[in-house]
Amino acid sequence: MRELRERRRALADRVAAGAEPAVARQHALGKRTARERLDLLLDEGSFIELDAFRRARGEDGTRPHTDGVVTGSGTIDGRRVFVYAQDFTVIGGSLGEAHAAKIQKLMDLALANGAPLIGLNDSGGARIQEGVMALDGYGGIFRRNVRASGVIPQISVILGPCAGGAAYSPALTDFTFMVRDTAQMYLTGPDVIEAVSGERVTHAELGGADVHGRRTGVASFVHDDEESCLDEVRYLVSMLPGNYLEPAPAGPPRGATADERPALAEIVPVEPNRPYDMRLVIGELVDDADVIEVHESWAANVICCLARIDGRVVGIVANQPMVLAGVLDAAAAQKAARFVRFCDSFGIPLVTLVDVPGFLPGTDQEHAGVIRHGAKLLYAYCEATVPRVQVIIRKAYGGAYIVMDSRSIGADLSLAWPTNEIAVMGAEAAVNLVHRRALAAADDPAALRAKLVADYTERLMHPYYAAERGLVDDVIDPADTRAAVARGLAMLADKQEAVQARKHGNGPL
Numbered sequence: 001m002r003e004l005r006e007r008r009r010a011l012a013d014r015v016a017a018g019a020e021p022a023v024a025r026q027h028a029l030g031k032r033t034a035r036e037r038l039d040l041l042l043d044e045g046s047f048i049e050l051d052a053f054r055r056a057r058g059e060d061g062t063r064p065h066t067d068g069v070v071t072g073s074g075t076i077d078g079r080r081v082f083v084y085a086q087d088f089t090v091i092g093g094s095l096g097e098a099h100a101a102k103i104q105k106l107m108d109l110a111l112a113n114g115a116p117l118i119g120l121n122d123s124g125g126a127r128i129q130e131g132v133m134a135l136d137g138y139g140g141i142f143r144r145n146v147r148a149s150g151v152i153p154q155i156s157v158i159l160g161p162c163a164g165g166a167a168y169s170p171a172l173t174d175f176t177f178m179v180r181d182t183a184q185m186y187l188t189g190p191d192v193i194e195a196v197s198g199e200r201v202t203h204a205e206l207g208g209a210d211v212h213g214r215r216t217g218v219a220s221f222v223h224d225d226e227e228s229c230l231d232e233v234r235y236l237v238s239m240l241p242g243n244y245l246e247p248a249p250a251g252p253p254r255g256a257t258a259d260e261r262p263a264l265a266e267i268v269p270v271e272p273n274r275p276y277d278m279r280l281v282i283g284e285l286v287d288d289a290d291v292i293e294v295h296e297s298w299a300a301n302v303i304c305c306l307a308r309i310d311g312r313v314v315g316i317v318a319n320q321p322m323v324l325a326g327v328l329d330a331a332a333a334q335k336a337a338r339f340v341r342f343c344d345s346f347g348i349p350l351v352t353l354v355d356v357p358g359f360l361p362g363t364d365q366e367h368a369g370v371i372r373h374g375a376k377l378l379y380a381y382c383e384a385t386v387p388r389v390q391v392i393i394r395k396a397y398g399g400a401y402i403v404m405d406s407r408s409i410g411a412d413l414s415l416a417w418p419t420n421e422i423a424v425m426g427a428e429a430a431v432n433l434v435h436r437r438a439l440a441a442a443d444d445p446a447a448l449r450a451k452l453v454a455d456y457t458e459r460l461m462h463p464y465y466a467a468e469r470g471l472v473d474d475v476i477d478p479a480d481t482r483a484a485v486a487r488g489l490a491m492l493a494d495k496q497e498a499v500q501a502r503k504h505g506n507g508p509l
Helices: 002-017 020-028 034-041 097-113 132-148 164-172 190-197 203-207 209-216 226-239 263-267 278-285 330-345 363-367 370-383 398-403 427-434 436-441 445-460 478-491
Strands: 048-050 069-076 079-086 117-121 154-158 161-163 175-179 184-186 221-223 291-294 302-309 312-319 350-356 388-397 413-416 421-423
Touching: 034 069, 034 079, 034 117, 034 226, 048 097, 069 097, 069 226, 079 097, 097 117, 097 132, 117 164, 132 164, 154 164, 154 226, 161 164, 164 184, 175 209, 175 226, 184 203, 190 203, 203 209, 209 221, 221 226, 226 291, 226 302, 263 278, 263 478, 278 291, 278 302, 278 312, 278 350, 278 478, 302 330, 302 478, 312 330, 330 350, 330 370, 350 398, 363 370, 370 398, 388 398, 388 478, 413 478, 427 436, 427 445, 436 445
Parallel strands: 079 117, 117 154, 154 175, 161 184, 175 221, 312 350, 350 388, 388 413, 388 421
Antiparallel strands: 048 069, 069 079, 291 302, 302 312
């Protein structure tokens, strides 16, 4: 037994150490090894490795142990997670039959145990030598991604190449992290693009972190280095439930139900056309800046973030007047819709902060399918059964008001500031449209317009017009917003809503 133990220990040490030249090359690229990344991500000493001695089939000498992926389970702040880390130092982290089988086994365990799944991706893609078996391996992973969707949180971390079919697994997960300079994601590489179209493009220009963080929306979070990236993964996990049947981790109550924030009235200008940073409003509402923003650089005219209010985890969707005056467009609608669906899947209450002048007009938006994409956000809110609190901070015009979780589509509680203006459109635009003939015939159009605008505002846009008709539950002092939202969430904490029996809806994908 002594000899067997020593033999096993020596083999385990060799497997864990890896090939020294390959490890050196990985470090030279500014990248850590799979095991070094797991050490950063997980609580010290908590990792339990599975299938460490797994090898590909065959008898030749190119069958290294682990087959290019380290799989197992550990804890983050004491909470169980399942994680795989592709190992670029072993066959370039390429995916073959054994490699895929290890990931699939891990995914099955995560689902069976109701614990989050985290994938650290750093792979050269499908192992060409294994042909169709590599493709079959990807298919099995994708099918499990879909099966786990809405059941357990799924997080992808891109720390190197992730090309071809491999990119679809991160696209199916809930959140995707990318690291600048080292991470790339694309379906077709630069060489193939040049051969087919003659276009020359670098890996970073084609599918780098900033491309997916700013332009495509594929990356939920972008970081400069692996340490800050994996630290943010840990923070995100601290906000998420283990599965859809568990509540999100709560912190201690912070006395929010009686917390006045007079700074809110100073942050938001009374004038409806003056910009301000909605992040400052969110900072006053949440517990000690306990917030993590998703897709910060993509579709920045809407803000989506997870935060805590009085210890409870909530999802916040808010218009951002600093960008495009806070209008909704195709990208913003897609971003918010996916976030709303995620929160609803995992029982996270929704708080919607509204200051929206409408949808962005123009042929570009119409031809980009803003109707279809706007309908995604509408569908997501209408389908959501979690507690939903709407706060109308300033203006809420037209169809954008309806889409931003109005009472008409199912918000449980609608609050409004005294500065709120809920209408089909702004007073100036409404007067110009309704009274265009009278204005054209008037001796003094400016004076008549001013009179008509004042009359329209007085009759239809005063702060209590919507409240009088039951579309707003209360008009609140801005300083009381944090307290009012916290009280509303406490009131709705035990909300249960039956779901219509059906196979599934057919949303406007």
